[in-house]
Amino acid sequence: MMQMLCTLRRWLRGLEPQVRGRIQGSWLARFQPWLEQRAMFRFQRQPLARGVAAGMFCGLIPGPLQIPGTVLVCAWLRGNVVAGGVATFYTNPLTTVPLYALAFYLGALVMPGEQPLPAWGSVAPDGDFSVQALATWMQALGTPLLVGLPTLAALMALLGYAAVQLLWLTPALQRRRRWARGR
Template sequence: MMKRLCALRRWLRGLEPRVRNHLENSPFAGLQPWLERRALFRFQRQPLARGVAAGLFCGLIPGPLQIPGTLAVCAWLRGNVVAGGVATLYTNPLTTVPLYVLAFQMGALVMPGEQSLPAWNPNGGGFSVEAMGGWMQALGIPLLVGLPTLGLTFAALGYALVHVVWLVPALQRKRRWQKLRVMLSGPHA
C-alpha cells in the first residue's frame, strides 16, 4: 500500500514539469505568471487538496457548467485545476439519480417539517430527459438545499482524504526511523 502511495506522489510530482512545458508552448504562455501565483498547476499537497475539494463540490453543478465552475473555484482557492477537473468525474448519468436522492435526503434533514421524496413517474414508461427534468423539479427546495450541503460534505471529505493519502508514507517512514533508532540504541539497562 505504501509503495503505491509513494508511486502516486512521484507520478503527481512528475506531472508538474510536463504541464508547465505544455503551457509554455501554448497560446496561454502569457498567462503563466498569473497561473503560477494561483498554484493552478502545482502538484503539491495543498493545491491538490484544494483542487479535489473544488472538483467534488462543483461536480454537483448541473450539466456542462461543472468544469468551468471548477476552474473558477480553483482559481479563487488556488487549487490544482487538473485534480479539480478529474474530481468532477464522479458525477455521470449512472450516479446522478442516486446523488440527487442523497442530496434531497440531506436537504430534508436540514429543512424544517416533513419532506417526502417524490416518486419517479415517467409518462412513457421509460427513462427520458423530460421525465428526469420533471422529477428533478418535483424534488424542489430540499434538493436546492441538499446539493450545496452534499457538495460541501464531499469537498471536506476529499480535502481530508488527500491530506491523509499524502501523509501516510511520511508517517510510515517516521515509524521506521523510530524503530531503527530503538534497535541501534541497544539494550536498555
C-alpha cells in the same frame, strides 16, 4: 499500498514539468505568471487537495458548468485545475440520480417538517429514463433538493480534501512510526 502511494506521488510530481512545458508553447504562456501565482498547475499536496475539493464541490453543478466552475473555484482557492477537473467525474449518468436523492434526503433532514421523496414512477410511468423525465423529477424534489445540494457538495469537498491530505501524508507517517519504533 505504501509503494503504490509513493509511485502515485512521484508520477504526479513528474507531471508538473510536462504541464509547464505545454503551457510555455501555447496561448496560455502570457498568463503563466498569474497561473503560477495561483498554483493552478502545481502537483503538490496543498494545491492538489484544494483542487480535488473544488472538483468535488463543483461536481454537483448541472452539466456543462462543472469544469468552468471548477476552474474558477481553483483560481480562487489556489488549487490544481487538473485534479479539480478529474474530481468532477464522480458525477455521471449512473451516479446523478442517487446523488440527487441523497441531496434531497440531506435537505429534508435540515428542513423542518416531513419531506417525502417523489417517486420516479410519477414522472415516468413506464419507468424509462429520459432527460425530460429527469428534469421533471428534479423539479418535483423542490426546496429540499435546493438545500441538500450545497450541503452535499460541501460534505463531498471536505471528504475529498481530507482524503488527499491523508493519502499524501500516509507514507511519511508510516516512515515516522518505523523510525520511532527503531529508536
